Amino acid sequence: xxxxxxxxxxxxxxxPLTPGQVKMYVCGPTVYNLIHIGNARPMIVFDTVRRxxxxxxxxxxxxxxxxxxxxxxxKKAIEEGVDxxxxxxxYIAECKKDMAAMNVKPATVHPQATQEICGMLExxxxxxxxxxxxVAKDGTVYFRVSSFKEYGKLSHKNLDELMSGLRELxxxxxxxxxxxxxxxxxxxxxxxxxxxxxxxxxxRPGWHIExxxxxxxxxxxxxxxxAGGEDLIFPHHENEIAQSECANGKPFAxxxxxxxxxxxxxxxxxxxxxxxxxxxxxxxKYDLQVLRFFMLSAHYRxxxxxxxxxxxxxxxGLERILTxxxxxxxxxxxxxxxxxxxxEQENMExxxxxxxxxxxxxxxxxxxxxxxxxxxxxVKLANSTAAAGSTKxxxxxxxxxxxxxxxVLGIITERGKxxxxxxxxxxxxxxxxxxxxxxxxxxxxxxxxxxxxxIVLEDTRxxxxxxxx
Ligand SMILES: [Zn+2]
Numbered sequence: 001x002x003x004x005x006x007x008x009x010x011x012x013x014x015x016p017l018t019p020g021q022v023k024m025y026v027c028g029p030t031v032y033n034l035i036h037i038g039n040a041r042p043m044i045v046f047d048t049v050r051r052x053x054x055x056x057x058x059x060x061x062x063x064x065x066x067x068x069x070x071x072x073x074x075k076k077a078i079e080e081g082v083d084x085x086x087x088x089x090x091y092i093a094e095c096k097k098d099m100a101a102m103n104v105k106p107a108t109v110h111p112q113a114t115q116e117i118c119g120m121l122e123x124x125x126x127x128x129x130x131x132x133x134x135v136a137k138d139g140t141v142y143f144r145v146s147s148f149k150e151y152g153k154l155s156h157k158n159l160d161e162l163m164s165g166l167r168e169l170x171x172x173x174x175x176x177x178x179x180x181x182x183x184x185x186x187x188x189x190x191x192x193x194x195x196x197x198x199x200x201x202x203x204r205p206g207w208h209i210e211x212x213x214x215x216x217x218x219x220x221x222x223x224x225x226x227a228g229g230e231d232l233i234f235p236h237h238e239n240e241i242a243q244s245e246c247a248n249g250k251p252f253a254x255x256x257x258x259x260x261x262x263x264x265x266x267x268x269x270x271x272x273x274x275x276x277x278x279x280x281x282x283x284x285k286y287d288l289q290v291l292r293f294f295m296l297s298a299h300y301r302x303x304x305x306x307x308x309x310x311x312x313x314x315x316x317g318l319e320r321i322l323t324x325x326x327x328x329x330x331x332x333x334x335x336x337x338x339x340x341x342x343x344e345q346e347n348m349e350x351x352x353x354x355x356x357x358x359x360x361x362x363x364x365x366x367x368x369x370x371x372x373x374x375x376x377x378x379v380k381l382a383n384s385t386a387a388a389g390s391t392k393x394x395x396x397x398x399x400x401x402x403x404x405x406x407x408v409l410g411i412i413t414e415r416g417k418x419x420x421x422x423x424x425x426x427x428x429x430x431x432x433x434x435x436x437x438x439x440x441x442x443x444x445x446x447x448x449x450x451x452x453x454x455i456v457l458e459d460t461r462x463x464x465x466x467x468x469x
Contacts, residue, residue, distance in 0.1 A: 136176030139201025226253035
């Protein structure tokens with residue numbers, strides 16, 4: 001398997017640190033709002049990378065964080081008159097619903113920054129002890145960029161150029177910085193902000209340190225793949241490398257993977273241009289499987305343009321696959337010991353070759369665009385050759401192959417297999433409403449409907465919990 005490594009700017013053969021295992025960390029969203037479709041791209045792309053490793057038999061440990069302490073979260077909490085935790089917990093729950101609707105698997109661990117402060121204090125102290133960080137008068141702790149000679153190796157920036165470019169850019173309040181490139185590891189609290197005790201001041205962590213710490217805690221000092229959107233290469237990932245490699249004295253990640261930007265109608269997505277979409281908004285118009293399929297129609301490193309036309313094309317493409325699976329399911333149920341029809345053996349070989357083509361595309365830096373074409377060729381083969389007279393073996397083989405490859409892409413081939421979490425939550429809310437209004441007949445009716453959908457409710461002290469049976 002080959003992976004394009006941002007560090008070397010080349011495709012490299014994938015060699016795991018431990019044979020048969022993949023340790024992977026993907027930077028997750030800052031939870032102050034519903035996620036937008038730009039957030040959805042790395043989620044879908046790297047979930048597909050994970051699925052392909054699993055398909056190849058690797059044991060994948062996949063960690064993705066939620067940044068739950070940040071200026072935007074605090075601002076929102078102040079606006080709403082609640083504490084920051086209330087805001088972040090709400091949007092973590094919403095984000096998980098969107099992920100489920102896009103068929104993104106939950107990570108092995110979803111750590112949250114506010115629950116990892118101890119590890120951050122420890123790593124910051126190590127960096128200070130080793131001379132890679134220093135404490136300013138007001139208690140701010142800065143990383144000393146000049147102490148790490150390899151700084152700039154990921155973004156391919158030259159440290160001297162960075163220095164001269166930033167020399168004039170001293171920011172008010174940061175007069176104590178030794179150098180404009182130095183970045184914050186810990187900062188003092190401001191009025192009304194959440195804070196933690198530390199040896200330097202009451203305050204909170206900088207953004208970059210959380211990923212270095214959570215990656216180390218859940219995956220170890222060295223990992224195979226660190227991934228995220230290309231906007232994270234500098235400074236976020238560059239700073240993570242500096243922190244982790246200086247603290248641990250070891251290379252951090254072997255491969256750095258970055259997905260390209262998502263544009264809307266060939267323009268950058270922004271609230272001011274009015275072309276900003278949340279995943280939830282797209283979910284009102286389309287099944288989010290369509291969004292997933294659309295995202296995979298391009299190579300993950302290419303810029304991707306989102307438009308209504310392209311979404312319609314993806315909807316039709318997905319429908320073509322689902323209709324084919326419907327037909328194969330039907331044929332498979334009916335086919336009984338028919339004699340082999342002419343050409344089945346050759347067609348089976350052709351299908352096998354298309355599966356190999358799919359794998360070849362995925363082995364080549366996860367080229368999902370070509371992998372999707374291989375699936376379409378299989379669909380074409382199935383549509384033109386599977387018929388009432390086909391043998392069960394032939395129909396089953398085609399059906400199984402298409403479903404297996406769609407599963408690698410995270411595309412659900414069974415229609416209406418699972419109700420979306422959001423629908424279930426809505427029904428539960430309606431039942432609560434009915435109970436409040438003492439309309440117990442309606443409440444019971446909703447409970448019955450949910451049961452028919454395979455959802456069991458449990459009334460607990462923390463509220464209603466549900467699970468699929
Ligand atoms: Zn990160």
